[in-house]
Amino acid sequence: MPASEQSKDPGVRERKRRETLARIAEVGLRLFITKGYENTTLEAIAEAAGISRRTFFYYFKSKEEIILVWQSTFTQLIRAAVVAEPSDQKPIDAVRNALTKLTAAFDSDQSIIMDRVIRSSETLMSASHAKYVAQEQAIFEALCEKWPQARRRKSLRYVAMVAVGAFRLAIDAWSSDGGKRAPAAYLRESFAALRTAF
Known part of the structure; x- marks a missing residue:
């Protein structure tokens, strides 16, 4: 052509x-x-x-938007990973397994540096909180696609909320430790703690 x-x-x-x-x-x-x-x-x-x-x-509207686009890509990956999980497990397990597989593929060195970049700026930290809302919605939509029964929507919303909370705590612990262990290790511990809390 x-x-x-x-x-x-x-x-x-x-x-x-x-x-x-x-x-x-x-x-x-x-x-x-x-x-x-x-x-x-x-x-x-x-x-x-x-x-x-x-x-x-x-x-891009600003340099901040570059970070937001980078984060939104991961949100899309989360949704796809949850949808790809087998349906013969509990929804919370599907989310945990999807997130564990994704974080196992993290480039830990680059991710820890990017986390420090975000934490170094109040503007980025403020904008970064919105990513968790987007992740919760992505997980909820993926769960509703897997379990479309209307009666399950409320419980699936709860699953999405607590799963993102567990994920957030895992990433915070991983960052605080300077990435000494793989992110997936912190994630498994966070979800294990979630199980004992209820």
């Missing part, structure tokens, strides 16, 4: 848009890790990504 035709092809344009967005996000995250969030400017991100400042704003 000639270049002139490719530029008119919505599929090609969308692929290029996604590739550019991913490149900007990757560059931004790398700079946040190496220079620190506060010390990384929009200009530095744009320059490293090979785009103009104006183009940056076509993809």
Whole structure:
């Protein structure tokens, strides 16, 4: 297909848009890790990504949004992982197993650095709390897809809420320990503690 035709092809344009967005996000995250969030400017991100400042704003409203996009990707993975779990188990076990599998695949070194980047900024910490609301909703929707009976919706909402709470405590413990052990280990302990609490 000639270049002139490719530029008119919505599929090609969308692929290029996604590739550019991913490149900007990757560059931004790398700079946040190496220079620190506060010390990384929009200009530095744009320059490293090979785009103009104006183009940056076509993809992101702010540098903070790069972190939010990174976090939302994990939320999407959580939903898919819960849906993929077998239905012949309790909903809370399905969520625990899904999260354990996901965290087992964490790049622990990069994740602990990104966690420190987020905790270094009040702006990022405030925005980061919203991710837990999104994760709860994603888990709830996944559980409703697996167990669609209307009578179960309230209990599935509870499962989503407590599961995200257990996940949050596990990640906090992992971060406080400086990632000495794999995130999945903290997650298993957190869900075990949840079981003994009721």
